[in-house]
Amino acid sequence: LKKIVSKWDNSSPLYIQLANNLKQIILEGKMASGDSLPSERMLTEITGASRVTVRKAIRRLIEEGLLLSRQGAGTFVAPAIEQSGEELTSFTDDAQDRGEEPASIWLVRSIASPTEEEARHLKISLNDPVVRLGRVRLSDGEPLAIEHAVIPAALLPSHENVGLSLYQALEKIGVYPVKGTQKIRASLATPTEAALLSIHEESEILRIERHTFTKDGTPVEYTRSAYRGDKYVFVSYLHECI
Numbered sequence: 001l002k003k004i005v006s007k008w009d010n011s012s013p014l015y016i017q018l019a020n021n022l023k024q025i026i027l028e029g030k031m032a033s034g035d036s037l038p039s040e041r042m043l044t045e046i047t048g049a050s051r052v053t054v055r056k057a058i059r060r061l062i063e064e065g066l067l068l069s070r071q072g073a074g075t076f077v078a079p080a081i082e083q084s085g086e087e088l089t090s091f092t093d094d095a096q097d098r099g100e101e102p103a104s105i106w107l108v109r110s111i112a113s114p115t116e117e118e119a120r121h122l123k124i125s126l127n128d129p130v131v132r133l134g135r136v137r138l139s140d141g142e143p144l145a146i147e148h149a150v151i152p153a154a155l156l157p158s159h160e161n162v163g164l165s166l167y168q169a170l171e172k173i174g175v176y177p178v179k180g181t182q183k184i185r186a187s188l189a190t191p192t193e194a195a196l197l198s199i200h201e202e203s204e205i206l207r208i209e210r211h212t213f214t215k216d217g218t219p220v221e222y223t224r225s226a227y228r229g230d231k232y233v234f235v236s237y238l239h240e241c242i
């Protein structure tokens, strides 16, 4: 770190050079998303720059979206995975599109009666069985999310056949989730979630509730997920309101 951040010349203000040096470290993957930046004091010591310069460099990278500052917790490398908040894609497709290898650890894969809440969300009766799929989702070996999906068993009779991808298993039997809604809210990881995701207890997570439907509006899934807040940023595209 010292070698890279303390390379100076007279070409531009010191804080810009420091910001660029830090940026290089992040973009080269020497610091991963979620890693915390050394403290201002430490950076001052390492670089020999003044505290004001260090602070200005950090502020610049926060403005650029490369760093995130959390009150009381310090400054971190910002989430690396930009996930569309609009497209109905699967975890498997998203990971493969990034050139990564998706995997799952199964927590639950069973058929059961729905709870009242599940039946309400899926617009089925309490007598209609559901398939419950609970998974830790990993990409390139790293746990990124926990997902609990509930699907009407009438749509997915052979739940044992869900391998890597739920959406692929559904598509194979002619069930296409083509539209949906997604609610995202900030939360903190419970001790169990933290253990499954290999993160500290009470780390920030994004709780996501997704409902998907077939073309004719039949509910396909009701999924509750916990996505790592240090890894994901959800992006939506804004259009002019006419």
Ligand code: 16G
Pocket (backbone or CB within 6 Å): 089, 090, 091, 092, 093, 147, 149, 164, 165, 166, 167, 168, 208, 210, 221, 223, 225
């Ligand atoms: C995504 C969905 C989840 C869906 C899963 C299917 C979010 C927040 N959740 O992870 O609702 O069940 O994809 O992925 O995006 P799969 O086909 O790889 O099993």
